[in-house]
Amino acid sequence: MINMMSLVGLFFFISFLLCFIALSLGLKTDKSREKVSPFECGFDPFKKSRVPFSLRFFLVTVIFLVFDVEVALLFPLGLLKVTSDTLFVGLSGLVLILVLSLGLMHEWNQGGLNWIY
Template identity: 60%
Template sequence: MASLSFFISMLLALLALTISKKTHKDREKMSPFECGFDPFKKARMPFSLRFFLVTIIFLIFDVEIALLMPLGLILSSSPIPMLIITMVLILLILILGLIHEWNQGALNWVY
């Protein structure tokens, strides 16, 4: 039974691959579309690495804040000293990371 289902799935996969082959690569279809005109700029413009680094820093700090949010909900089911130690450690990591990024100059926009 398993070999029959494997055979049928492989047959369908091969059939899909042969039917979906694109043989005609039209130049107009491969070019970027900008309201019927030739594009003014390249379609793949480089992005600012500075913006990317600030985005990554924001995501890291956002995840750490998301770790702090449920600590208030588990207040009744967890011992208070353990909860305070956990909260202080997370905040310490967050503050030390911010100080490190500030000292490295990752938060300065003007050189």
């Protein structure tokens, strides 16, 4: 058991060391105005390269992803019903649906689902 734990500890140490080395070697500090501006064949840029992004659209996308993952967690419950305790599977499904419904109601009350400001 100690041998397995030492291998796991060694694995984490090596992975953290490799991440630290990769991050320290990958940092670039030379960010002058010319380096970050877009290149358009020597001419001044016609428009900004950074297009403004709607924060409302981003929030709706994140909400969709969260609810999509929660719905994906409901799919295996149909397979568990055959092999497991029916009461446990039913309560697990109800808890997931309750969390999904409460999250939807919260987002609706906070105005996160409104497209018009």
